[in-house]
Amino acid sequence: MSFFGLGGSSQPQLSSEQKIKAAENELDMVTTMFNNILDSCYRKCFDKSYDDGALSKNQSLCVDRCVTKYFAANMKVGESMQELGKSGTLGSPGVPH
Amino acid sequence: MGTGEMAESGNPASKGAAELGKNAEKSKGFTNPAFQMMGIRRIKLPSRNWTIFGCVVCALVGGVLYDKQKQKQQRAKYMACVSAGGEERYDASRVPRKVRIYAAPPPNDYLSETMKYFRRFVKPLLNASGIDFELVTEDRQGRIRSIVAEEIRKLRRQKLGLPDKAPEEAATEKSKKEEKDREEKEKESKKSLMNINPSFGMAMSGIGGQENTNGETVDSESEKLDEDGHPIKAVKDLYAPGDVLGLMKFLKDSPEIKVRSDDEIEGSARDAGGIICIGRGAYKEYINGVHEGLLGPVYEPENVKAAKAKVIEERREAEKPDSELSEKQRKRRDKQREIQEKEDREKPALPYILPDQYKESDIARELGIGSNPRDEKGQYYFFLEPILVLRLYTVSGFTKLPERIRRFYTKRRQQVDYGDRVNGLVEKKYRQFSTGDVDWEAAEEGDWPGPWVKRGREKKSEWCREFKVDSRVAELLAVYEKKPIDLDSVAVPAKKTPDKWGRKPWV
Numbered sequence: 001m002s003f004f005g006l007g008g009s010s011q012p013q014l015s016s017e018q019k020i021k022a023a024e025n026e027l028d029m030v031t032t033m034f035n036n037i038l039d040s041c042y043r044k045c046f047d048k049s050y051d052d053g054a055l056s057k058n059q060s061l062c063v064d065r066c067v068t069k070y071f072a073a074n075m076k077v078g079e080s081m082q083e084l085g086k087s088g089t090l091g092s093p094g095v096p097h
Numbered sequence: 098m099g100t101g102e103m104a105e106s107g108n109p110a111s112k113g114a115a116e117l118g119k120n121a122e123k124s125k126g127f128t129n130p131a132f133q134m135m136g137i138r139r140i141k142l143p144s145r146n147w148t149i150f151g152c153v154v155c156a157l158v159g160g161v162l163y164d165k166q167k168q169k170q171q172r173a174k175y176m177a178c179v180s181a182g183g184e185e186r187y188d189a190s191r192v193p194r195k196v197r198i199y200a201a202p203p204p205n206d207y208l209s210e211t212m213k214y215f216r217r218f219v220k221p222l223l224n225a226s227g228i229d230f231e232l233v234t235e236d237r238q239g240r241i242r243s244i245v246a247e248e249i250r251k252l253r254r255q256k257l258g259l260p261d262k263a264p265e266e267a268a269t270e271k272s273k274k275e276e277k278d279r280e281e282k283e284k285e286s287k288k289s290l291m292n293i294n295p296s297f298g299m300a301m302s303g304i305g306g307q308e309n310t311n312g313e314t315v316d317s318e319s320e321k322l323d324e325d326g327h328p329i330k331a332v333k334d335l336y337a338p339g340d341v342l343g344l345m346k347f348l349k350d351s352p353e354i355k356v357r358s359d360d361e362i363e364g365s366a367r368d369a370g371g372i373i374c375i376g377r378g379a380y381k382e383y384i385n386g387v388h389e390g391l392l393g394p395v396y397e398p399e400n401v402k403a404a405k406a407k408v409i410e411e412r413r414e415a416e417k418p419d420s421e422l423s424e425k426q427r428k429r430r431d432k433q434r435e436i437q438e439k440e441d442r443e444k445p446a447l448p449y450i451l452p453d454q455y456k457e458s459d460i461a462r463e464l465g466i467g468s469n470p471r472d473e474k475g476q477y478y479f480f481l482e483p484i485l486v487l488r489l490y491t492v493s494g495f496t497k498l499p500e501r502i503r504r505f506y507t508k509r510r511q512q513v514d515y516g517d518r519v520n521g522l523v524e525k526k527y528r529q530f531s532t533g534d535v536d537w538e539a540a541e542e543g544d545w546p547g548p549w550v551k552r553g554r555e556k557k558s559e560w561c562r563e564f565k566v567d568s569r570v571a572e573l574l575a576v577y578e579k580k581p582i583d584l585d586s587v588a589v590p591a592k593k594t595p596d597k598w599g600r601k602p603w604v
Contacts, residue, residue, distance in 0.1 A: 052186070054186045054187070055186070055187050055189065056183065056184050056185065056186060056187055056227075057182065057183050057184070057185045057186075057187040057193055057227035058183040058184065058224070058225070058227050059187070060187045060189060060191075060193075061183075061193050061227055061228075061229055064192070064229070065229070
């Protein structure tokens, strides 16, 4: 039985497509995050006069901390977004804020 | 015509001057018709009262500005003095020395006060000298103690090969597991993110005092499967740094990247890391925590459990019995209980051992402190690292107002005290802990408000009761000494300015 060409035998195929879509989305997300980290930590930590090819201790420490902080902040934001999503104050299109 | 006009206009002016001369004897000041036309009546010296007011205001404002400017210069000097370590060339496979910082708020005040001291006097120096740090803050008395103690207990359990939760507790935990499944998954995802700095995980998960005894035993972790039946693993277990760098796929025979902390390669635990306690209270709690961890039991003892149960029981008794409540009230009460429970979990754990029991108890042998004082990751035990105590100069109370004002205007001297001490830490100037170190920065207790101390004594608070150090534990401790810098002999470093292409250098 199929309604509007969906359902029945085409169901599992669609779900695997959805899986690919989800994987693509995730890859997108990871790439975006990586680029954001790279951008902000680069701007924060590096001397723009480029007088030395190697990293200094301060620079590598700065990068370390910057990435850690980025992840920590990202996690915090994600958690609170989840909370919001659960309580329904976020993303319900019919309800004006 | 022109000369006539001149004469005419000259006449009133000279007349005005003559009047002025007369007026000058009456009221001091100076005026001029041109000024008068512009609306400026009379220029004169301020009166006596205004002079006093002006002097006082200028002195007060000037004092603040002078102090601030001095602080800025001194900070720049200190940073220049310690910056040699930070500018060293550094390999990407190394992780710098890491210091633990325990910060407690001053009595009757907020944590932000302590953080101000940290940000102004400590952080710039650590950043300049290329030392990493991990901050543990306290919002409730006992938190630092419980975190330190729990960390040591965890080390001991690892050495003994015991699970993190006591066996009977783990069993009750298992029955609750279904409802907690979602929560644990979140924890799992947190764990996978925690692979950047070796000990950072502690700060991220462990702040909640009790919370860091999360009940995950070794076997329950391997049980975890995703929806397709594959075991869930942390990212750090799946990939090594070399796998993520695409370049390494081409450079196949390059050596494996192994990230090692500088603290690991040091010859002894005394040279590795370091511990900073900001405030006398934080120092007391840290020392108490070390005692509790080393001398106390590995799992929560019966008397603590009983004390916890008693509190809950008393609370239950104060409530109305079930039969008197309607459906709605019961629901509300259940919700309140849930909130209470959550609060209880956030509270720092009760001490597993009290100072009177130190003597009866045996020091943890399983750690092997004499032979190889390292944990499973190869890091030295943190409690062997030398301690630095920084004094908080906050005073509160109306009667101490003059002292407070004096300190406000001489913050630069406090900065020198801080700077010299932190310099000792940077240069690793340490010595063995001696019995006199119990009174380290005891002068700070004189600043604590009397009523607060009195209340603390009544409640048997950790900060106000007698401070004891066991000789067996004292042997393991070390402290950093001051290493003063003669600031007068250091030139104020030149400000970095944009180069000729207008690019700003990184500060």
